[in-house]
Amino acid sequence: MDIVAVAVLGFFALGYLVLGGSDIGTGMVLPLLARDSRERRLVVTAIAPFFLGNEVWLVATVGVLAGAFPALExxxxxxxxxxxxxxLVGWVVRDTGLWLRGRVDGHRWRASCDTAIVAGSWAVALSWGVIFTDVLVGSSAGPIGALVVAALFGAHGLAFASVRxxxxxxxxxxxxxxxxxxxxxxxxxSAGLVVLGLFVGLRLAPASLVADHATLAFLLPPLVLATPVLLAPQAWVWWTFRHRVVKPAYL
Structure with missing residues (x-):
């Protein structure tokens, strides 16, 4: 039961890093990819179908952490x-920029939303960088480690943008x-983010902080049964929007 709990936590956490990292990284490098409003809208369109679904992986990770690993949480x-x-603030700011960008047809409005997307994406990436670096090597390497992790997110965003x-x-x-x-x-x-996540997970040693078996027996069966229901619509979205972006969407 403990192994299943750790496996489920790792599945959602690593899934978030790879999938959520794609739209976070793309938002970070938006100024490098686009030179005008139309091009920026094209880049935003590349992540538009996926970013909400990608965030579900983080919500699921937090849910599993709270239920099966309360001491670690x-x-x-x-x-x-x-x-x-x-x-959290960066997440809200970024999503606000994504949601509101196409609601007003004005240069300053779109520029403000683009700034929110970039700043929020950097805030999320750097926050993860600070946390991951401290877990792995301690706070002494915080600023450098945070930049290295953020650079990995940015490179992942570039890679994702290249196929979209x-x-x-x-x-x-x-x-x-x-x-x-x-x-x-x-x-x-993607492999770099997975390896990073695995090292952080090994350092945290969640297996030693798992909840009691009664809690796991109550929590894990419905969670395992619900996972395919969670994955099916996301797989459908990724299949539906698998083609390259050729024109801007409503965002």
Whole structure:
């Protein structure tokens, strides 16, 4: 039962890093990819169908953490309360920019929303960087480690954008990515985030902080049964929007 709980936690956490990291990273590098309002809207369209579904993975991770690993959740919130607050604020700011960008047809409005998307994405990435770095090597390497983790998110965003975009934004991604290639680059950055998540997980040792068996017996069966229901619509969305973006959407 303990192994199942750890496996479920790892599944959702790593899924969030890879999937959620794609739209976080794309938001971070928006100024590098787009030169005008139309191009920025094209980049936003690349992540528009996915970002809400990607956030479900984080919500699921927090839910599993709270239910199956309450001691670990309490320790993390106590130790990293400030970074989590910044992360939450950045998350809200970024999503606000994404949701409201297309609601008003004005240059200043769209520019403000674009700024919110970029700033919020950086806030989320740097917050994770601070937390992950402290877990792995301690607070002494905080600023450098946070930038390294943020750079990994940004590279993952570039890789994701390279397989979604067309036209000049895609050309800029290819120049930034170099000779690696679009598919291999996305696989490489995805693997980097997975390895990072695994090292953080090993350091936290959740198996030693698992809830009692009665709690797990109550929580895990419905969670395992509900997971396919959660994954099916997301798989449908990814399949439906698997093609490259050729024109802006409503965002």
């Amino acid at each position: 309490s320790a993390l919130l106590h130790e990293y309360f400030a970074p989590f607050v910044v992360l 975009l067309t036209g000049p934004p895609r050309d800029r991604v290819r120049r930034l990515a170099g000779p690696v290639g679009e598919g291999p680059l996305l696989a490489l950055t």
